[in-house]
Amino acid sequence: MRYVLVGGSAAAVSALEAIRSVDKSGRIDLFSDENVPLFSRVLLPYYVAEELSKPLLNFRSADFFEENNITAHIGVRVQKIDPDSKTVTADDGNTYEYDKLLLATGGNAIIPKIPGVDKDGISTLKTMQDAERIYNFDGERAVVIGAGSIGVESCISLMRRGFRVTLLEQLGHVLPTVFDDEAAGIIRGVIEQMGIEVITGERAIEFTGNGRVQSVVTSTGEIECDNVILAVGVRPALELAEPAGIEIGMMGGITTDSGMLTSCQDIYAAGDVCETFDIARNQSFINAIWPMAVEQGHIAGLNMAGQDKQYAGSVRMNSIGNFIGIPAMSMGVTRSDECSYVDEECHFQEVKKRTKNTYKKIILKNGCIVGAIFIGVGQTQRCGIISILLRRQIEVSDYIQTLISNNLSFMDILPLLRRYGDKFTEPEYKELMDTGL
Numbered sequence: 001m002r003y004v005l006v007g008g009s010a011a012a013v014s015a016l017e018a019i020r021s022v023d024k025s026g027r028i029d030l031f032s033d034e035n036v037p038l039f040s041r042v043l044l045p046y047y048v049a050e051e052l053s054k055p056l057l058n059f060r061s062a063d064f065f066e067e068n069n070i071t072a073h074i075g076v077r078v079q080k081i082d083p084d085s086k087t088v089t090a091d092d093g094n095t096y097e098y099d100k101l102l103l104a105t106g107g108n109a110i111i112p113k114i115p116g117v118d119k120d121g122i123s124t125l126k127t128m129q130d131a132e133r134i135y136n137f138d139g140e141r142a143v144v145i146g147a148g149s150i151g152v153e154s155c156i157s158l159m160r161r162g163f164r165v166t167l168l169e170q171l172g173h174v175l176p177t178v179f180d181d182e183a184a185g186i187i188r189g190v191i192e193q194m195g196i197e198v199i200t201g202e203r204a205i206e207f208t209g210n211g212r213v214q215s216v217v218t219s220t221g222e223i224e225c226d227n228v229i230l231a232v233g234v235r236p237a238l239e240l241a242e243p244a245g246i247e248i249g250m251m252g253g254i255t256t257d258s259g260m261l262t263s264c265q266d267i268y269a270a271g272d273v274c275e276t277f278d279i280a281r282n283q284s285f286i287n288a289i290w291p292m293a294v295e296q297g298h299i300a301g302l303n304m305a306g307q308d309k310q311y312a313g314s315v316r317m318n319s320i321g322n323f324i325g326i327p328a329m330s331m332g333v334t335r336s337d338e339c340s341y342v343d344e345e346c347h348f349q350e351v352k353k354r355t356k357n358t359y360k361k362i363i364l365k366n367g368c369i370v371g372a373i374f375i376g377v378g379q380t381q382r383c384g385i386i387s388i389l390l391r392r393q394i395e396v397s398d399y400i401q402t403l404i405s406n407n408l409s410f411m412d413i414l415p416l417l418r419r420y421g422d423k424f425t426e427p428e429y430k431e432l433m434d435t436g437l
């Protein structure tokens with residue numbers, strides 16, 4: 001069997017390990033167009049902040065490929081795939097045959113079409129090359145455009161390096177896809193207390209400067225700066241999938257079935273490049289986070305190696321606590337209107353608990369959890385329980401006051417888990433009982 005994996009990050013490495021757990025001898029060619037292999041993108045903000053050196057970013061050892069008998073083509077880009085001849089062509093000038101192909105090409109950072117966006121001193125933060133560029137930023141003032149997770153982490157990283165930072169977000173609140181406005185209000189306060197200027201509801205419309213950026217012109221003013229980080233989102237990297245005629249879904253990612261197979265025979269996809277069934281939203285969605293890429297890569301790899309595994313679906317989860325200094329995490333949807341309606345009988349309920357510095361919210365659809373937000377000291381400790389209940393869509397109506405309380409313990413929900421034991425596989429149930437989450 002010949003396997004080709006395109007991408008060398010979370011999804012591809014997880015797939016590779018899954019393949020090797022089944023097939024010890026098949027030939028595996030892995031391609032990554034980044035020159036540095038096996039680094040964790042999640043840790044790039046720490047590198048930018050000068051808090052982690054490059055070797056500490058690695059999530060596998062240097063001899064990983066050799067140990068797993070992988071032919072790794074590092075710094076080599078696959079230019080084309082041909083599903084008819086079952087080949088891929090790379091920019092090293094060679095063509096490689098496959099029996100099973102994985103597209104784990106991730107996402108490309110979006111570069112907004114703003115006049116002056118190509119000036120020196122402006123960068124996205126996606127690749128190691130981007131991180132090195134930002135690491136070498138010099139100056140005193142920086143603007144970060146986009147207040148999603150990467151934007152917030154970027155501005156705190158630069159602030160820790162001594163920059164005076166402005167965070168600019170065109171929507172009404174920070175972290176708009178990750179928290180609701182109430183949670184975002186608390187987080188904004190924390191960020192501002194760090195000395196970061198936060199501007200919401202305002203758009204960047206031009207970058208000025210003669211060669212090098214000198215200011216960001218916004219819809220109402222101008223912010224002088226030496227550097228800019230663009231953090232306005234990522235878009236699935238479809239340069240291979242689209243020309244090959246592979247089906248793209250409504251959200252702009254590669255469509256996959258529950259076995260991570262694309263619309264093309266023997267071509268699988270996993271990670272940020274693809275759409276999967278989102279359990280909370282009840283629709284196909286891109287949940288571009290590391291743990292989901294790992295899960296999807298695992299299922300894809302097992303199926304590529306001949307097994308028959310189904311992916312139960314993905315759930316968005318984000319935690320920003322390490323950066324802002326107080327626990328803050330969310331999962332699933334942040335508001336009930338983000339869910340697609342199954343029918344008119346759908347009943348939504350939002351249960352909230354708020355103190356000055358803490359906030360907890362659980363969103364239910366027909367008695368099952370579809371989203372949750374936890375902010376503040378002591379609030380995130382038992383969120384593993386909430387995550388299990390969400391992922392298994394367990395009916396929790398009778399338990400909602402227990403779940404929202406501050407002293408939720410595993411014993412409190414034990415009867416519930418026992419009642420719905422059939423929603424878990426035997427090993428999962430055993431692990432749950434052994435670990436107590």
Ligand SMILES: Cc1cc2nc3c(=O)[nH]c(=O)nc-3n(C[C@H](O)[C@H](O)[C@H](O)COP(=O)(O)OP(=O)(O)OC[C@H]3O[C@@H](n4cnc5c(N)ncnc54)[C@H](O)[C@@H]3O)c2cc1C
Binds near residue numbers: 012031034289293
């Ligand atoms: C700064 C930053 C911080 C993040 N923080 C978090 C976090 O805290 N928690 C979290 O869960 N997630 C976080 N994420 C998201 C997480 O990193 C991604 O979800 C995860 O990396 C997705 O893995 P992937 O394997 O699907 O794709 P990627 O990690 O994007 O890897 C795809 C790889 O494929 C390569 N490639 C693409 N096309 C080709 C080609 N044609 N030929 C060869 N190689 C190709 C790309 O260059 C890239 O190296 C963060 C992302 C960034 C950028």
